[in-house]
Every structure is written in structure tokens, then in C-alpha cells.
Amino acid sequence: MMLIHCPYCGERRPEIEFAYAGEAHVARPVDPSAYTDEEWERFLFIRANPRGRHNERWRHIHGCGRFFNAVRDTVTDKFETTYKAGEPRK
Amino acid sequence: MSDLLLRNEPDCAGFAGEGAGVAIRLAEPMARYSLRARDAQVLEDLIGLAVPRAIGATLGDMACLGPDGWLLCASVGTVLPSGSDLPVAITDVSERAVRLLVEGPRAGEVLMAGCPIDLDRFAVGRATRTVFETVEIVVWRLRDDAFAVEVWRSFAPWLRLALVHAAG
Numbered sequence: 715m716m717l718i719h720c721p722y723c724g725e726r727r728p729e730i731e732f733a734y735a736g737e738a739h740v741a742r743p744v745d746p747s748a749y750t751d752e753e754w755e756r757f758l759f760i761r762a763n764p765r766g767r768h769n770e771r772w773r774h775i776h777g778c779g780r781f782f783n784a785v786r787d788t789v790t791d792k793f794e795t796t797y798k799a800g801e802p803r804k
Numbered sequence: 805m806s807d808l809l810l811r812n813e814p815d816c817a818g819f820a821g822e823g824a825g826v827a828i829r830l831a832e833p834m835a836r837y838s839l840r841a842r843d844a845q846v847l848e849d850l851i852g853l854a855v856p857r858a859i860g861a862t863l864g865d866m867a868c869l870g871p872d873g874w875l876l877c878a879s880v881g882t883v884l885p886s887g888s889d890l891p892v893a894i895t896d897v898s899e900r901a902v903r904l905l906v907e908g909p910r911a912g913e914v915l916m917a918g919c920p921i922d923l924d925r926f927a928v929g930r931a932t933r934t935v936f937e938t939v940e941i942v943v944w945r946l947r948d949d950a951f952a953v954e955v956w957r958s959f960a961p962w963l964r965l966a967l968v969h970a971a972g
């Protein structure tokens with residue numbers, strides 16, 4: 715079983731304790747009522763979907779409960795690093 | 805609040821199970837509180853109990869499960885203030901879970917039949933949320949040869965059966 719490092723628990727934990735939560739660093743609209751349909755489409759549906767290095771959100775749902783960010787390679791499934799929510803992109 | 809509700813305790817008889825070197829039984833009913841706060845000090849000042857700061861640590865009846873979340877498992881009748889004007893969330897969850905006690909020299913081994921954590925290296929006094937197969941549990945190591953397993957009550961009969969099978 716793959717182990718994932720939780721930056722809040724400070725240790726590597728079994729992957730089945732975690733849930734994937736999509737691409738990281740997708741900024742929410744500052745003024746939602748001013749958003750056009752195209753801007754809403756981009757915010758809600760358009761993702762980078764890279765082959766390789768991907769910044770993504772994970773949640774330690776069956777552990778400490780926190781969301782955090784990770785850099786994972788979408789080809790090899792290898793985690794490069796994980797970091798706390800709110801920290802700059804790595 | 806919960807004294808207005810009808811308590812519906814699971815049937816303790818028939819819940820015990822045994823294998824060589826391990827015994828599984830249902831613990832007595834407890835008062836359980838979920839406590840959330842960004843600042844542990846605010847919580848501590850409000851409830852008058854020491855709050856463990858490190859995730860996984862326990863202090864008395866309280867376990868720190870996350871960076872802003874704690875679980876208190878105390879004797880029935882324990883009542884905490886609600887902290888209604890403070891940035892905390894204190895919720896009575898007494899009826900949400902039941903506690904299975906897994907005791908004996910093979911307790912860790914039997915739990916590891918479905919729990920992916922290395923319980924051989926899980927110190928006495930440590931507690932964490934994790935899973936048994938796909939069922940969420942809280943594991944709390946009470947002694948070298950005794951674990952408390954908090955599980956949502958509807959999963960408890962299945963978990964008990966799985967543990968008894970692992971023990972047999």
C-alpha cells in the first residue's frame with residue numbers, strides 16, 4: 715500500500731485514509747456576481763490536467779481531517795512532496 | 805440535551821468474542837464530545853480541562869484527532885459548557901459511537917487484520933482516527949495489550965464480527 719505524508723500529522727499514513735480533491739490553487743472568484751459565463755466555465759470546469767507533475771488537493775479524511783496540497787506525478791503516481799493548505803505552490 | 809433523547813444502548817450480551825490471546829467486548833456507555841477550536845487555549849479556558857496539543861496525543865479522557873479537533877470520551881453524565889459566544893464548537897456525540905475493547909497479547913495483531921496502521925509501533929496513550937477495512941474507527945491504545953476502538957454504532961456489529969473472525 716502506498717504511504718502519503720500528511721503535513722499536519724507529520725507522518726506517512728496509508729493511502730486509504732486519504733481522499734483526492736482535485737487540482738490545487740484554483741482561486742475562487744473575488745466578486746462572483748461580476749463573473750461572466752466564460753469566467754464561470756473556466757473556474758468550474760477547466761483544469762490543467764497535465765501529464766506528469768500535478769499540484770493537487772488531498773484530504774486526510776480518515777485521519778486528522780485536514781485538506782492539504784501535494785505534488786504528484788500523474789504518470790508514475792509518485793508523490794514528490796506535500797504541504798499545508800495556504801502555503802505557496804511548490 | 806441528550807437527556808431529552810431516548811438512550812438506546814446496543815445489547816451487550818452476545819457482543820463479546822474471544823480467540824486465543826485476545827478478548828473483544830463492548831464497553832459501557834460513555835459521554836462523548838466532539839470539540840473544535842482553532843485556538844486550543846480558548847477551549848482549555850472554557851472547559852477547564854487540559855487539552856493535548858499534538859495530533860495523536862491524549863491527555864486523560866481527551867484525544868487530539870486533528871489540528872483543530874478533539875474527542876472527549878468520559879463517564880456518563882459529563883456535561884461540557886456550549887461556549888455559545890466563543891469561536892468553538894462543542895457537540896455531544898455520545899450516541900454516535902460505541903466502544904469495542906480489544907484486549908490481550910494478540911490485540912494489536914487482531915486489529916491489524918483490517919487496520920493499515922503499524923500498531924506494534926503505536927505507543928500507549930496514543931489515539932488516532934483511521935480505518936478498519938473501509939470502516940472509519942478511532943484507535944486508542946490504553947495499555948500495552950489493550951486497545952479501545954470507537955466505531956459508529958451502525959458499523960459495530962460488522963466490526964465485531966470481523967474482529968472475532970480475525971481472532972479465531
Ligand SMILES: [Zn+2]
Pocket residue numbers: 720721722723724774777778779780
Ligand atoms: Zn493528517
